[in-house]
Amino acid sequence: MDKAELESFLKVLPPVDFCCVYGSALHPNNHEKSTMVDYILGVSDPEQWHSQNLKMNKRHYASWLAHLGGARMITQIADEIGVGVHFNPFVSWNDKMFKYGIVRMHDLVQDILNWERFYLSGRLQKPVHILVDNLDLENVNSSNLRAAISAALLLLPPKFTEVKKIVQGQFDLFQSRYKSFLEEYEAKELLRLTSYGSRQTNISQDCGLSVARHLVNTLPPMVRSQMGMKLGEKTKLSDSGMNFNLSLADLW
8 A cells, every 4th residue: 555545544533643554564565455454543632532533433443332431431441451552453444454553642652762561662663654743753763763772782692693584574674764773883883784695684793881881771761770670789691692790880
């Protein structure tokens, strides 16, 4: 589906502040009409949004929620039982199948910055196609992508290989999403990239204390706090990554 087709579905919904498409619909070789198109929709007030959407698209909701719960219950279930997102799946429109999840913008931003639930932040570390971005969330998500790289480097050995097979089918999308950040880390001499043909890139990283400190400092505050509580005063990073004894104070 092209951008115009993806945007056309939004016209049947109440306005949103943020919208991205994710999942198999972005697969460059996926031409199956039966594939469900997945959306994440960010709104300022989910209860108000659901109230409007129930009037416009009541059939998108489970019948018991639409008739017995209403907008307030839909929002409460998402907030108190779920991960802050309410999904309407199997929505048929214009001979295609859609699924969309609604999240409060404040919760979305907090998850991106702090990995509070690591649900949508994890999703936004993968390839997505942004259709609406009224609050420049793509820029906010830069810290999420940097943190993802830092977390990976802390867990990986000094030398490893980037192989297309790891993200087969979406390698180019992943590469374009992270290329500028990898180049940024290379410029800071945190890692070194060596290409061997189109299918493989050898990567080596500096495992010194100063680099570990930099990587840890790019992780979300909540993650750093949990590391401190779980590891205590002394920690040893495993042999699969950086290997030395140090106090947590050295990393902060």
